[in-house]
Amino acid sequence: MRHHRADVVDRALTVLDTYGLADLTMRRLAGELGVQPSALYHHFPNKQSLLAAVADELLARGRRHATSSQRPAAWDARVEAVCTELRDAMLAYRDGAELVATVRSFGLGAATPYDELADALTDGGLEPSLVPTAARTLLHYVFGHAVDEQTHLQAGAVGAIEDAPRDDSDFALGLQIVVDGTRLLTGARSAQPA
Template identity: 60%
Template sequence: MRHRRDDVVDRALAVLDVHGLPDLTMRRLGNELGVQPSAIYHHFADKQTLLAAVADTILARGGRPLPEGSWEERARASCHTLRDACLAWTDGAEVVATVRAFGLGARAPYDELVGVLTEGGLDPELAGTASRTLLHFVLGHALDEQTHRQAGSAGAIASDPTSTDHTSDFETGLDLVLAGLAVRATR
């Protein structure tokens, strides 16, 4: 059976969600699709290119339109959307952060934040730095949450993996970053 590019990405997402990033190999993905791993290279030059497509799909599926409102409200909504999209998939934050760090994809959240901040009157250079800072906070926080949940689920730490302690911490941290940016923007 011949698979389309979207079929490969969908199956990669399923493997990611069930087994995690360390077990998302070309060999396992080929087995899941019922093809030789080399057949995947028809659609993707290498695993990094596949992961870029996976990251972009995670972001697209988790995307939501931004609400009307101030730049602070819109930036907050964008950060929540990114966090929720990453947390919806096992190791989603790691995939998105890695792809972004390698410059292979996952640009949508950055582009969206830069647009929100420049439309809000921030200098474009400051908007770029602020967007990267917000992304580092959101992705780092989501990665920490996922790692904590997985360690709790595996019994590696004595913690309730469904605990929502991280949610209030996320809100407070986001408040701090946005408040600092608002002060800087008024200078």
């Protein structure tokens, strides 16, 4: 049976969620698809390009809004929406945070959240020279928090730590602290918390 690129990415997401990032190998994926590993290279020249496609698909599946125009109008509310959506998308799959953060840091994919954050920050009046740093800072916060959450949950699940799963997350509060700091740099007060 001949598989399409989308079939390969879909199965790779299943392998990721079932076995984790370390076990998402070309050999395992080929076995899951019932093909030789060399057949995968018809769709992806290397494992890194496969991982980039998987990360992009993971993010696409996690989108709450079909288009960025459906996001809140206020720049800071958009930033919060993008960051929350990113976190939720990564936490939906085992090792999702590690995958997306790695692909992003290698410049292979997972660019949409950065682009949306940069657009929102620009719309908020942030000094253009600060936009890349502010967007990366927000991404680093989201990646770091999500990796911490996933690591804690997975370590607890296999008995590596005795901590119970955390009842709640301080993600929203931490994000608000970062956004508030950015808001001070813009001098804007467009979406104050209720």
